[in-house]
Amino acid sequence: MAERLVVIGGDAAGMSAASQARRRRTADDLSIVAFEKGRFTSYSACGIPYWVGGLVDERDELIARRPEVFRADYAIDVRTRHEVVDIDLDRREVVAVALDEGRREVREPFDQLVYAIGALPVQPHWAKEGVSGVFGVQTLDDGDALHAWLLRDPKPRHAVVVGGGYIGVEMAEAMVNRGLTATLVERGPQPMSTVDPDMGALVTDKLRTLGIDVRTGLAVTGLDHRDGVVTAVRTDDGTIPADIVVLGLGIRPNTALARDAGLPLGPTGGIRVDLRMRVIGAPGVWAVGDCVESVHRVTGQPVHIPLGTHANKQGRVAGINIGGGYATFPGVIGTAVTRVCDLEVARTGLLSVEADAAGYAFVTATVESTNRAGYFPGADFMTIKLLAERGTGRLLGAQIVGRSEAAKRIDPLAVALWNGMTVEDMVGLDLGYAPPYAPVWDPVLIAARKAVEALGVL
Amino acid sequence: MAERLVVIGGDAAGMSAASQARRRRTADDLSIVAFEKGRFTSYSACGIPYWVGGLVDERDELIARRPEVFRADYAIDVRTRHEVVDIDLDRREVVAVALDEGRREVREPFDQLVYAIGALPVQPHWAKEGVSGVFGVQTLDDGDALHAWLLRDPKPRHAVVVGGGYIGVEMAEAMVNRGLTATLVERGPQPMSTVDPDMGALVTDKLRTLGIDVRTGLAVTGLDHRDGVVTAVRTDDGTIPADIVVLGLGIRPNTALARDAGLPLGPTGGIRVDLRMRVIGAPGVWAVGDCVESVHRVTGQPVHIPLGTHANKQGRVAGINIGGGYATFPGVIGTAVTRVCDLEVARTGLLSVEADAAGYAFVTATVESTNRAGYFPGADFMTIKLLAERGTGRLLGAQIVGRSEAAKRIDPLAVALWNGMTVEDMVGLDLGYAPPYAPVWDPVLIAARKAVEALGVL
Numbered sequence: 004m005a006e007r008l009v010v011i012g013g014d015a016a017g018m019s020a021a022s023q024a025r026r027r028r029t030a031d032d033l034s035i036v037a038f039e040k041g042r043f044t045s046y047s048a049c050g051i052p053y054w055v056g057g058l059v060d061e062r063d064e065l066i067a068r069r070p071e072v073f074r075a076d077y078a079i080d081v082r083t084r085h086e087v088v089d090i091d092l093d094r095r096e097v098v099a100v101a102l103d104e105g106r107r108e109v110r111e112p113f114d115q116l117v118y119a120i121g122a123l124p125v126q127p128h129w130a131k132e133g134v135s136g137v138f139g140v141q142t143l144d145d146g147d148a149l150h151a152w153l154l155r156d157p158k159p160r161h162a163v164v165v166g167g168g169y170i171g172v173e174m175a176e177a178m179v180n181r182g183l184t185a186t187l188v189e190r191g192p193q194p195m196s197t198v199d200p201d202m203g204a205l206v207t208d209k210l211r212t213l214g215i216d217v218r219t220g221l222a223v224t225g226l227d228h229r230d231g232v233v234t235a236v237r238t239d240d241g242t243i244p245a246d247i248v249v250l251g252l253g254i255r256p257n258t259a260l261a262r263d264a265g266l267p268l269g270p271t272g273g274i275r276v277d278l279r280m281r282v283i284g285a286p287g288v289w290a291v292g293d294c295v296e297s298v299h300r301v302t303g304q305p306v307h308i309p310l311g312t313h314a315n316k317q318g319r320v321a322g323i324n325i326g327g328g329y330a331t332f333p334g335v336i337g338t339a340v341t342r343v344c345d346l347e348v349a350r351t352g353l354l355s356v357e358a359d360a361a362g363y364a365f366v367t368a369t370v371e372s373t374n375r376a377g378y379f380p381g382a383d384f385m386t387i388k389l390l391a392e393r394g395t396g397r398l399l400g401a402q403i404v405g406r407s408e409a410a411k412r413i414d415p416l417a418v419a420l421w422n423g424m425t426v427e428d429m430v431g432l433d434l435g436y437a438p439p440y441a442p443v444w445d446p447v448l449i450a451a452r453k454a455v456e457a458l459g460v461l
Numbered sequence: 462m463a464e465r466l467v468v469i470g471g472d473a474a475g476m477s478a479a480s481q482a483r484r485r486r487t488a489d490d491l492s493i494v495a496f497e498k499g500r501f502t503s504y505s506a507c508g509i510p511y512w513v514g515g516l517v518d519e520r521d522e523l524i525a526r527r528p529e530v531f532r533a534d535y536a537i538d539v540r541t542r543h544e545v546v547d548i549d550l551d552r553r554e555v556v557a558v559a560l561d562e563g564r565r566e567v568r569e570p571f572d573q574l575v576y577a578i579g580a581l582p583v584q585p586h587w588a589k590e591g592v593s594g595v596f597g598v599q600t601l602d603d604g605d606a607l608h609a610w611l612l613r614d615p616k617p618r619h620a621v622v623v624g625g626g627y628i629g630v631e632m633a634e635a636m637v638n639r640g641l642t643a644t645l646v647e648r649g650p651q652p653m654s655t656v657d658p659d660m661g662a663l664v665t666d667k668l669r670t671l672g673i674d675v676r677t678g679l680a681v682t683g684l685d686h687r688d689g690v691v692t693a694v695r696t697d698d699g700t701i702p703a704d705i706v707v708l709g710l711g712i713r714p715n716t717a718l719a720r721d722a723g724l725p726l727g728p729t730g731g732i733r734v735d736l737r738m739r740v741i742g743a744p745g746v747w748a749v750g751d752c753v754e755s756v757h758r759v760t761g762q763p764v765h766i767p768l769g770t771h772a773n774k775q776g777r778v779a780g781i782n783i784g785g786g787y788a789t790f791p792g793v794i795g796t797a798v799t800r801v802c803d804l805e806v807a808r809t810g811l812l813s814v815e816a817d818a819a820g821y822a823f824v825t826a827t828v829e830s831t832n833r834a835g836y837f838p839g840a841d842f843m844t845i846k847l848l849a850e851r852g853t854g855r856l857l858g859a860q861i862v863g864r865s866e867a868a869k870r871i872d873p874l875a876v877a878l879w880n881g882m883t884v885e886d887m888v889g890l891d892l893g894y895a896p897p898y899a900p901v902w903d904p905v906l907i908a909a910r911k912a913v914e915a916l917g918v919l
Contacts, residue, residue, distance in 0.1 A: 064836035312894035333889040338894035378522035418876035431791040435798035438771035
């Protein structure tokens, strides 16, 4: 009899695991059942703001692989609109309910289990009170609901985005692109706390030139509504009209099921896994994607960094291992890039506040340079900030805010940081140079030089 | 009395050395005299094709710093139109002639000497016979002469570029952009031998769609002329009409002076230097830029890779050392990028032929992917090829041919290679992901995955 693999969660992480396992083991050897609460599989949640904003025309462009493809080409029994409500580790079975069949109960036995139900938007109390017009942007079903709301008659005109992280900023821009007014409410001193304040200020300026009303140091206390439909956001400093409210307060690992089943959660709230993505202390159980915590390779501490790229890698690792191969997930270094209108924002490693918290003594160096030779058409400025450890000179973090061809310059910095390079060594790096692509000193190298000077080691 | 530094060659390498030394030592402590044969200092020779082709409007945009700036702001006594004709190491002086003053002889004593007179275009016998209309593109004076030739009356209509390396390809495109017909004559089987043949074929196709007549396996044997002005290029398979001939046969270190002075040359023909850019066996003499050979960090062998970025780094290193600091040049890994119309071409590490020659057993993996998420507007294809060593899995080389946002993806690959990463380790790299900048698996990571599969290690 075939070994039985059950996957909970049909997005990137879970389906990567399933398809990698399938590539290595036939259906005779391994049966695979995947439960997905929503209607879609393997889609790009990261693409939702661009579809909502109108840059991507069709929702279905965000879908990499549909359930029927998994069924036909991968012999994976995908069951959408099935919500898993219990994991029974003793009996080795999961209990699911079929949402479109009157919550009919399905019990599915497993030998191997992949837990991959991602994360949930952080919901303040006021978002749970049943007022309509309040949306997270975590799943494609969420995006679908939000998108439909924008097409209501009369059309919503005023959007309030609560929380100024990546998603909040991207959604505020999407609202403006849809022709709504947008207010971005951030409790902290400024949005984009995913970069240092001096770098974030560049982004805040850009948001304001887009016409986004950025309100900082402001807490949302509740919602006003008419007939259950939101009309305004109440704050500790007045109300803001709102026909639609978008939650951008971050997301937390979706672990209720895991906790109930007794799977171990770490200090970040994510499920604890080993290098091969096995849940610690639970033989035959794997967890991947936005629901797990990862090791930060710089600090060695657990972190929860929900990103599609990690989810895909982790799914692949689990799938290879389930398939009988060997693969490990080496951890993360906090690389992230985003676009705010024509600004590109990128980071890797530690922010200043994170480096402080970890106990590092460090210097910072900030430079302004261009993406191309200064004389080349299309040359644009970018700002790069580096953090380097005192004493060792090791790169601890990097941030970039620029216009074209800026964000992905975080990649050579990420690889340098990954390998523990010092900024002094980085000055010698042989990066690509030609006038259309870089000044003769690439901005990355100029930043490294400046950091060397800040260390005072020459 | 101040120590005396004499710099021979006023372009990037020499003037970087001079200005770095000046930053650390006052004019009272160190006098600096720089001789430059041409009229310009510190310019971007790499930008000449773009100026000739009309993308860059003004020649002077290519000049980073003029002689008068070095004189006024750096207290560096720059003497343009002065050709150094002899270096007397015993008497510690150089002999120069003032080209605009009837070759008046100048003798200049030195304590420290920086040799930085770059490289010369390879000139076949027929290019030395005094026929007008034949140009190298090595110095800004060369570019100036070529540019002036294009404005003759009647205007040249037919260009022949001899040699299909970076410069040849860039100049063929520049000629087309100026409205000339262009024939690219390459002795080998195809142009762009700076990448593997399968990757180079993509570039050849593009050159042909640009209207460039690419003629391969063809050797130039001589020139036809009328009144000393070129009219055609003779080959071993007929003649090609030509009003202008551009040399793109590569360049060789300009070492005649060095050889006469007894400075050591290596197997590549470049001057041999140590890590601090000191000429080996010649105390107080430094050499930097296109005239020196470097160590290739993968093979450990000496190579001659003339590039502005290396010249600048080497100049900086020499200048810091002369200034009393400590810096080293760590060698190169052969990274290079170029643009051919809307194609971006990049490489780092070893080509297949180079890896073979060095004795490596290796696998190759070639993938096609996109620069952005496939659904994101502006997504464009690129091809990435990796070489990985059998057994160790270490990355040996990478090549990219693509459209937008392709070339600089060589940088994370270059940093990975620099650090001796295996392709298996590279799959886990935390590179920047967001739909406007990458698919959820960056092309670099997809290529690494494919290389892992080619190694068969999972």
